Amino acid sequence: MSNPSYPDAPPYPSSGQQCPKNWLVESIVATILCCLPFGIVAIIFAAQVSGKFQAGDYAGAQKASDTAKMWTIVSFACGLVVTILYVGMMVLGVIGGAVAEM
Secondary structure (H helix, E strand, O other), X not given: OOXXXXXXXXXXXXXXXOOOOOXXXXXXHHHHHOOHHHHHHHHHHHHHHHHHHHOOOHHHHHHHHHHHHHXXXXXXXXXXXXXXXXXXXXXXXXXXXXXXXX
């Protein structure tokens, strides 16, 4: 991406650093499929990564990326736990119903 005002200018930022992973796709998937509240927090931090990197705040971009990763994992874990508990309760209900009919 080059600077539109100066066509011959190098792309910015030109510090040689690579933008950290923003976790935006993963956080959106976690929000839709797993845990809405934690997924929204992950989306907020994921959206901050590129802006901070473009502003030259490399440490802030890395911190936002790490925080987005953490909240994405928390969201996936909560969704997994709820799914396991739900399936377990359904199995127990089926077993309980079968035992009660005997």
